[in-house]
Amino acid sequence: MSFKSEPALKVHKVDKHGLGGKKLDLNGRDVHMLSQHARQQLSNAGVLRPSPGPFRVRSRGSQATPPPAAIPSVGGPEEMAQANKICEQMMRLVLQTDVFIRHDGKMKCSGIEWTRISVAKQITIVDMFDGICNLPKKLQYSEYVPPPLTFNKDYQCRYPVADFKLSPEQNDAQPALKIVAIYCSKVVLENNNLEAVKIAAVDVVTCRILMNHLVCTDSKNLVKDWCTESTGLNGYQDIEAARQDGYKVLKGWTAARTAMWNFIDRDTIIVGHSVRSDLDCLRMIHGRAVDVAKTFENAAKKELLPKQQLSLESLCRDLPAIKLTTHPSFGRDALQNAFAARELGLWMLKYPEKLEKTAKAKAAEFRRFAPVSQA
Template sequence: MPNQKPASAKLLSCPGCEKKNFQTIPALRMHFIAKGHSASRCRKCQKTFNDVLSLIQHYQKYTISTDPPALVQVSAKAKLDNAPSPARKQEKAEVVVATAHSAETLKEVSKDPKSSTTRPSRVPLPAVEDYVVVEHPVVEAATLPSSILPISLTPEEQEAVSRSLSTRCHPPKRLLAEGYIIEGGTVKNKEFVCNSCVPLNQFRDTPRPSEQSAPKRRAVAIDCEMVEIANHRQALAFLSAIDALTGEVLISRLVQPSERVLHWRTRHSGVTASLMSKAVASGEAVKNWKTARQMLWALVDSETVLIGHSLKHDLQVLGMRHPKIVDSAILTAEAVFPDPLVTGTMTRLWSLKKLAKAFLGADIQVGKNGHAALEDAFASRDIVVQCIRRPAQLEEWAKRMRVEEKDRQIAREIQRKLKAAQKLEGDKKPELGRADRKGTRRKQTKPNLKVVGRAKGLAQT
């Protein structure tokens, strides 16, 4: 019997703006949310819906045929001639289309019984493009900065790491001591939090799990890049999110700042005005920080473990309060400074760059084009994974850092004493006269007693 394969499917269309260039439902859904389209009614037939996914699935019948794709006869010889090379096999990997729904504004139940029972379909993986959300399995090295080679976990290792992450989440007292926003009443300033653009009254808790929504990710690593706006505040400009267990890239998007940018901080953020303008004009940039937060909530809930480095800054520009956090900066510092009472801030937090070198042997943040959010997200994720999988390496590093920190404290104490001695010596010096301060008269010096004595002796003789 001749081999058969289905013909390629047509592109999907957006029911909000009728844009027709989407290869996967997740990419179309992210575009729909980012643009702020209404999910309540179909533009063609005026039928009402309760969620985005049902509307998207319903709308496709107006743009693509509902009949099954035609089968193309393929001979065995042609199949061998057209067999993909090993380099192209990853490009043609297949993924199951996710059916994650927003936990805050979207409902899972659809009024259309056909659309509500539609099973996930398998679609070919499109090529990864900058700033376009594409869900795919293990990330190809070509899509990441050359300095990062993500740690690959087997299914058994994923289960073990997931269990360990749940026990490594920092207690609320530790998060509060390190400056995290964990509840609405923890900050005195009710308008603006620290240097973030998000007012405190717009912070929201990550939605809880819902029986009506699809299961969310168990662990996600995120990193944000910020730009400077008025009053030295920070605004979200780029968001990256990866599945911390599988290594899948979930989000890698520019985010349009909510206010006028005063400084792009390209050296650190990697974002320029021209890059943002092009992304906004093409519709590839996320509309604002609220939409970016909504995109993240489509993937996580309050039971998801969030991983990051100094994650409090990322959560502040997203306006999020999250209960389960593993911060690579806190995790490593706690190994150096064990504090069972959790009474204050850590004595020292090590930078992501130094931790990546120590635990991964990777040199990150070395380019002239600024930090890469995806690179930082993978680095923080891999550092946490290494700390869990290799506790002996963590303890050995912690011992070295304790010795180094003692040397630093001794050096600081010596420097403090030197400054105190110099200050005391300066206080003992006689105050100069007014004329001396103005420089109109030469500075008076103490007489040399030996010279004076000899002069007196010569005068007497």
């Protein structure tokens, strides 16, 4: 074959013998260009590398980035099918963050790797969480989940009693999820009540992201403190700007609660950090819950602990060794915190002896250095 010019020859070499001017990597990223028969031959010869790559849910406006290097696949067909399914479900949320569902037992979201549970173990995990609920079984369907003793003084909110409702009863026509991790970022109103301005929820069993939305409280409510460092908000104008940028905004706590009830019922175990505060600002009566802060407190034999030791950041740092991040402009990521509560719950189930040892050590340390008035 002849070419009339040197540039034409170069174009031919690129088109016929390479990709973007580079040699095709038929053992790696360009393996999809081979026929099934050719791939099978390479695989039989031990030449073809497995390259599953992660499932990815791309954020709005994000640019495609190359996938990480090939990783060993420890998931079977069931894990692959489940990853595909939750990817499809999460795409509908139009998430503002990148999500990678990997095949090595991890899920990357908010820049942090979170544990996935194999399909074979997902049935048992429900019973395990059931065993560490903070209320006795007979009280779980009628009472409020109790707050951690350390945070008792912070529970000074006075919401109208008539606003509160029990979670929905079981509906066989629309089965709820078994375990859901939640987190709410809140502002302080003039009457000192807390109202949610961000809400996130995650299916603990599958890692499926259920909610990651802003919540616009009634503009008639005067906000005393927007808690900008954690919420990333300075006023109602920020919520409106986010809505115009494509973020999902729920209209008040009633809409947030209704959205939550699409996934849960009275039998759902809700996992969170200081979860009573989150449930109160949603006006939910739900006693079937695991508060990871209270679970840590119980492991310390209900001894007094400093608030800093029981913060979500400290627990994540001291137990699963995860460093949570705060964005300088957008504050704390509610979705990150929901995943963090989930991760803490899984860690506490897996390492009960380490949990008790660490909790007792923290309590003993506090006794040594606490002021006499607190001892």
